[in-house]
Amino acid sequence: MDLKGTPVFHGYRMPAEWEPHSMCWIGWPERLDNWRDNAIHGQRAFVEVATAISKFEPVTVCASAAQWANARSQLPKSVRVIEMSLNDSWLRDSGPTFVVKESKSTSDSEAKVAGIDWEFNSYGGVDGGCYIDWSFDNLLASKILDVERVPKFKHSMILEGGSIHVDGEGTCLTTEECLLNKNRNPHMSKEEIEDELKAYLGVKKIVWLPRGLYGDEDTNGHIDNMCCFVKPGVVLLAWTDDESDPQYERSIEAYSVLSSATDAKGRKFEIIKLHIPGPLCMTAEEEAGLVQVGEAKARCVDSVLAASYINFYIANGAIITPQFGDQKWDDEAVRVLSHTFPDHQIVRIKSARDILLGGGNVHCITQQQPAA
Numbered sequence: 001m002d003l004k005g006t007p008v009f010h011g012y013r014m015p016a017e018w019e020p021h022s023m024c025w026i027g028w029p030e031r032l033d034n035w036r037d038n039a040i041h042g043q044r045a046f047v048e049v050a051t052a053i054s055k056f057e058p059v060t061v062c063a064s065a066a067q068w069a070n071a072r073s074q075l076p077k078s079v080r081v082i083e084m085s086l087n088d089s090w091l092r093d094s095g096p097t098f099v100v101k102e103s104k105s106t107s108d109s110e111a112k113v114a115g116i117d118w119e120f121n122s123y124g125g126v127d128g129g130c131y132i133d134w135s136f137d138n139l140l141a142s143k144i145l146d147v148e149r150v151p152k153f154k155h156s157m158i159l160e161g162g163s164i165h166v167d168g169e170g171t172c173l174t175t176e177e178c179l180l181n182k183n184r185n186p187h188m189s190k191e192e193i194e195d196e197l198k199a200y201l202g203v204k205k206i207v208w209l210p211r212g213l214y215g216d217e218d219t220n221g222h223i224d225n226m227c228c229f230v231k232p233g234v235v236l237l238a239w240t241d242d243e244s245d246p247q248y249e250r251s252i253e254a255y256s257v258l259s260s261a262t263d264a265k266g267r268k269f270e271i272i273k274l275h276i277p278g279p280l281c282m283t284a285e286e287e288a289g290l291v292q293v294g295e296a297k298a299r300c301v302d303s304v305l306a307a308s309y310i311n312f313y314i315a316n317g318a319i320i321t322p323q324f325g326d327q328k329w330d331d332e333a334v335r336v337l338s339h340t341f342p343d344h345q346i347v348r349i350k351s352a353r354d355i356l357l358g359g360g361n362v363h364c365i366t367q368q369q370p371a372a
């Protein structure tokens, strides 16, 4: 604390996702220009995810006043549902980034868990953002931290949680395509962005992949569709062997960067390939279920969907993984994840396509709160 009793940000680090959680936060989809057919399919998919995670850790779902009763009636009793105004439902990005401080003394009265409230601009603001009013989503992190009575550190940098992954031991993975995009923090240099990530996430090294997943235009290439840590020194990378697939050169490029990089502890990366499904595109029937009111980025028939098995969530003891109805690659993803997370139960989310149609997946709709 400083002399006025305001918390001072010092000594915190963002834990890896596999470290113990006290809660998982999820939003509730409702906007008709992003979630087709009155959002019924999207809501069913969010219920599948929340229900699956609630078997492993407490879950809180945030729903608008208009949707609270509907959300409450669809979700199991074990899931807490609270009222919160939202513009959309991607708490990975609009929620807080939780950080922890390991105390060296038992008499240390400072908080063990805190949260960073980054600035949020709907994935690019007026320059290619996903929706034109993001005022509620920009308040979400602050409200969640108040609900939890967790110290809050406001940061003026625009950052979405899906654009960073950490190993908990000093390394952060991200993409240049997103963080250096002129629609995020055009006044900041790469070095200045690195300095803020180091200071606030408690990391020592940033590994920059040039680009994210092909087709991930909503987020400008978030890392959480492209590459993630399995444990320190080991990463999973979205992959295809098909040279005619536009994803091919992105995966090769990322593989080459990762192969010649080391992490904060000087380790070379072990890179495990996780094949993408598809290609998957939006159908005419799916497009017809949307109400285009001009407030959200248009989603059009035949547009490529940014489908990737990298977008899974690590719960306490479980991996909650999207499945896309592509049996060969769905099963292969489960095989690879079972092998890479032998101590976790692998849970398949069969309705993941309905989240994908909104522009993200399981990881994008979840936000873990670490255990104190």
Ligand code: KQY
Pocket (backbone or CB within 6 Å): 034, 088, 090, 092, 093, 130, 162, 218, 219, 222, 224, 358, 359, 360, 361, 363, 364
């Ligand atoms: O991938 C994510 N982290 C979120 C996707 C948001 C899409 C909004 N239409």
